Amino acid sequence: MDAYQEAQRLYAEAMLSTATGQERIAVLQQTLQRIGDLVPQAAPDERPAVLLMNSSIAQLIAGESR
Amino acid sequence: MNGMPERGEEILPGTWEYQWFASVVTKTEEFAGRPSHWNGRLYDQPGAIAGVIEADGSMTISREHVLDPARPGYTEGHSLTHDERYAAGGxxxxxxxxxxxxLSALGDDTGPGASPIGSLEDIALESALADRFTSTYGGRIAESLTEQDLPxxxxxxxxxxxxxxxxxxxxLSRPTDLGPGELRDLLESTDRSQRFNVIADRVIETQLGDRVPESHRDQLRQDLTGSLRRGLxxxxxxxxxxxxHQGSKLNWGHDAAELTAIEFDLNLEDIKAHYDSWNTKHPGVEPPELPDSLRETFLDREEGMRQVWAERGWPAQQPVAGREQENYDGLRTQIYPNEREQEIAKLQQFLWSHTAPSQHTDSAAGAGERPNNVREIGSTRKGQRGVE
Incomplete structure (x- = not known):
């Protein structure tokens, strides 16, 4: 499985997670880290999509934390 | 500290990086015809993140992944290598x-019919609008800022x-009496939390006019937008x-939207028939709300759409309100012979576990209540600047 597909899988898991509150923030933080680790392995033309995916996770963390 | 990498150093006006990003924002505003909510403060975004919008209206943007790779593409006279060209384009x-x-405002997501920011329907619509804007105008924005040909x-x-x-x-062009571009502009300029409501309001105004008492509006909004929310x-x-495959996602997105549109149109025709019939028989008398029999028809239609999705291989629609247990029992008896079906089943279980009546104190389990077809990510959501 390539890095982009794995990032998609991680994103889906996070988005459909049933966790709430602090537990949800922890899930999102873990996903942020794991998708971030995949960026160097992603094909150059897919890297922007992975980075935007992670931006979406980051934005959700920012919202959850307020 | 919220677990995000702390934002980095401020990128100051007068630097190439600030001027370039500000130019991108300005061009984006010009093409969109709407102002940005950015307050003009820009910070470096550490980590593997393109950037975020902070609660105070400031923005972060990655120097490593965005600003530095962009620069060669906007340097006059620089001869780009193949890799530099594609990096600058990305x-x-x-x-x-x-x-x-x-450019997107969030709005109040706590009112009647509002879409919770971060709900699946909100993320789907906002992502789609941003994606289409970027593919439509990204190249033109680049062309307006550099002589280089960037992909x-x-x-x-x-x-x-x-x-x-x-x-x-x-x-939705016909029922809203707006061109596709006009409707897109209307949604883009509407707070994210109110985008589905604004479609319903436009349809009520255009198709039903003053035949509908104002007290019916909230329920009609839900009746009309339910298919759209579920579809997305x-x-x-x-x-x-x-x-x-990405191509299969395109095809199913198209097909799913066609099904959604059919359900929307049928429900609208039934609603119009209710008010037209009453108005003909009782001119000048305020009409009653939709009868229970018609609401049951809507639920049957919703259930029918779920069946069609399932038959096409995407049993992704959530259970019809009031009929969740029957749906769940069916899932448990299914056999998933291949990896793809196992993946679908797993994702479906995620949705079930979040939408089952027992998971909500305010769940719309009853047929007469508002279908709970959105997923709230946080239990204590506040207004925020957020973009998916």
Whole structure:
């Protein structure tokens, strides 16, 4: 499985997670880290999509934390 | 500290980086015809993140992944290598996407019929609108800022969401009496939390006019937008499936939107018939709300759509309100012989576990209540600047 597909899988898991509150923030933080680790392995033309995916996770963390 | 990498140093006006990103935002505003909510403060974004919008209206943008790769593409006279050209194109795409995100207002997501910010329906629609904007204008924005030929256009970042939304813009043209572009502009300029409501309001105004008492509006909004919310949020499994080819996501997004449009049109025709019939028989008398029999018809129709999705291989629609247990019992007896079906089943269980009546104190389990077809990510959501 390539890095982009794995990032998609991680994103889906996070988005459909049933966790709430602090537990949800922890899930999102873990996903942020794991998708971030995949960026160097992603094909150059897919890297922007992975980075935007992670931006979406980051934005959700920012919202959850307020 | 919220677990995000702390934002980095401020990128000051007068630097190339600030001037370039500000130019991207300005061009984005020009093409969109709407102002950005960015307050003008820009910070470096550490980590593997393109950028975010902070609560105070400031923005972060990655120096490593966006600003530095972009620069060669905007340096006059620089002879770009192949890798530099594609890196600059990708960086421009990210910058435009983030700039477009700064144009969206969130609004109050706690009122009747509002879409919770971060719900699946909200993420689907906002992602689709941003994706289409970036693919439409990203190249033109780059052309307006550099002589270099940068490959900004690409396959949609969200093929299912974006194709479905494109299709729905066309389908909703007739009932809203707006062109697809006009309808898209209306949604883009509406707070994210109110975008589905504004479609319903426009349809009520155009198709039903003063035949509808104002007290009926909230319920009619739900009756009209239920199919749209389910149609888009139900694509989440498709969009994020790791086993589905990107082209198949485009096709299913298109097909799902056609089904959604059919359900929307049928429900609208029934609603119009109710008010027209009453008005003919009782001119001048305020009409009653839709009868229970018609609401049961809506639920049957919703159930029918779920069946069609399932038969096409995407049993992604959530259970019909009031009929969840029957649906769940069916899931447990199914056999999933291959990896793809196992993936779908797993994702479906995620949705079930979040939408089952026992998970909500305010669940719309009863047939007469509002279908709970959105997923709230946080239990204590506040207004925020956020973009997906």
């Amino acid at each position: 960086a421009t795409r990210m910058a435009v996407f983030r700039a477009r995100a700064s 900004v256009d690409s396959f949609p970042a969200f093929p299912a969401y974006t194709t479905a939304t494109d299709r729905l813009m066309s389908s 949020s139900g694509l989440t499994m498709t969009e994020w499936s790791q086993l589905t």
